[in-house]
Amino acid sequence: MPKPIGHSSRYNPAIDGIRTLAVLAVIFYHMKLAWMPGGLLGVAVFFTISGFLITGNLMRSWYRHGNLGLKTFWLRRLRRLMPAVILVVLVVWALTPFLAANKWADYRFGGLTAIFYVNNWASIVYGDSYFDQFEASPLEHMWSLSVEEQFYVFWPLVLFLFLVLARGRKATVVALTMVLAAASFGWMAYAHSLGYEATRIYEGTDTRAGSLLIGAVLAMLVTRRSAENGEETTSGRLFAEIAGLAGVAVVVGMMLRTDDNASYLYTYGLVLVGIASAGLLYGVSHQRTLVGRFLGSHQLPGWGSVATRFICGTCR
Known part of the structure; x- marks a missing residue:
């Protein structure tokens, strides 16, 4: 993730560290x-990072300007x-x-289909x-970027609707978003129970x-309305430490032990990876934690900042 050039953006090198580990996991899988x-599962980690960064940007805009x-x-x-997509194509x-x-x-x-993100x-x-x-097109792996771009198009509209309906009450917006997430995971599990083909479940935006x-x-939980409008806060270093360490342990553990044919991936496995990734993100958002300092070291973000553009895209 290149350092932001705008004064309103925040660069956290530890997030690039998470991306680096996710990139390496995807490469090792295809090897x-x-x-x-x-x-x-590195792709699932990318998705959670993208949802976090994009929504953080949108919420800060809402707090500062009253719109997204x-x-x-x-x-x-x-x-x-x-530009990167067109170059690859x-x-x-x-x-x-x-x-x-x-x-x-x-x-x-x-x-x-890659250029038009479908x-x-x-x-x-x-x-x-x-x-x-071994039979896949060299452009087959653009599927994840398509999922993200579709999310970038439709999620801000849904978020705006939630904010309007909830009259800006964050607790209500969080609850509505959790219901939407549960519906997506529930549909994944149901589709799996019906015997849908694995690619349909794995690559479907829904x-x-x-x-x-x-x-x-x-x-939404870590972005607060403050005197500076929309500052991110992470209170409690101990909780952040525990969340970060538990998150990285679960993510890495599942990468080491989960087969891509495991049926539990589509019932609760990807849910667990998403929650663990969120815990890891919370841990590194408090940059003084052990996991934040390690993943934010100069070496890890440097390795991953370029490669991430071609796997899931950058989001800042």
Whole structure:
């Protein structure tokens, strides 16, 4: 996550440290390393981070200006994400005639779905399995960025509706968001019980929104209306210490022990990863905690800041 250039943004290097660990987990998963079968959970960690950062930005705007600044918000997301996506797609298109000419039609279509951020739904509709790693398109992994961009488009509108209906009462907005997250996770579990194909459940925006919304709930809880309007506060270093250590233990433990075929992922596993990721985020938001100091060291954020753009995008 590059350091923010605006005075209203806050850079926490420990969040880049979390991203680095998530990036490495995803890479190890696709390398099929036996000792980390659950590295795909790194994407779930990214989703919770994104929900946290995006909602924090929106809530600060609400406290400062009485609105979410949607036009500016959406333009910033577009400017931040689109150039990297277009570059990746153009490189793939340029190399395809030389390296995989017989796949040109598929990759051309895949590039368009990536640019318009509907890659996940295209994979679902056309039956492309995310878990068939050796046959996947080089653009197949754009699905997670598509989920995030769809969230960036629709969540601010839903949040604005919640704020208006609740007349700005944060407790009500938090409760409504928790209900929405529970509905997403509940639909995931129900779809799994009905025997839906794994890619449909794993890549669906509706089924994966819960992880993003857990991060959104955390952002609402730690963002306060103050004299400076919208300052983030984390009271209680001891609680933050416990939450951070417990969060990293659960996330790493599940990455080391969870197989991508585990059915519990779609019932309670991804819920647990989301909650643990929120605990980890709360822990590092108090930067003097042990986990905050370790993940905020200069080495970890440096390794992950560039790679994150091509896995789940940046959100600040």
